[in-house]
Amino acid sequence: MKKLTGNGLWESSRMMLFEHRDAILAKQEQKHKQEHPFLDEQQVEWIAEKLSLAYHNKGAVQLQVFGEYGDYNVTGMVDRIDSFKQRICIQGSWIPLCDILEAADTELPS
Template sequence: MGKKLIGNGIIESSRMILPEFRDAYLNEMREQERRGKPVLDEQEFQLIENILLESFHECTTVTLTVFNPFDDEVLRGVVTIIDKPNRKIKFVRSEEDYSWIQIEEIINASI
């Protein structure tokens, strides 16, 4: 109790933060962790497209790394549909689990 009355102790012990300010602060800290998308050269992009086509034609399992501003996603599955006009692929991980992925978001592919 004695410390609270010495110097600036009364003010220091009564600090509080509103939940709205806390959430805004945490959101700002998260935004500072955001990364930029890596730029792929033409050879890397061709390699990724060739692997996607091979998976589509031969139903082989591939591993894709999909860009995310905070943490990249590594997915393993088979390409079942290639939507050329929209530049998307349907990527099936299991019988019930699939997702549509933009081809531009893929930063790495391997068999």
């Protein structure tokens, strides 16, 4: 009978179902998600101009890219621009234009 007093009932069974664990982890991930920022028209034009210049001059560019769980930086040369699908290819990976937050000229290390 001592086991059932206080919080003894719950302390004695520490088993958790996989569904409960997955639900807890998914809820924690949702806490860390960030909203996509809004860029005004002038910022979008400035980013497009930087990307176009980098592509035509075969120069390197550093991008700050939006990510759901945190922004990240990409540095490299613009390989291709796909205006139909609104994306660019830098070092083999495609990045949607709407996810680019900032663009700056840079030099690649030798």
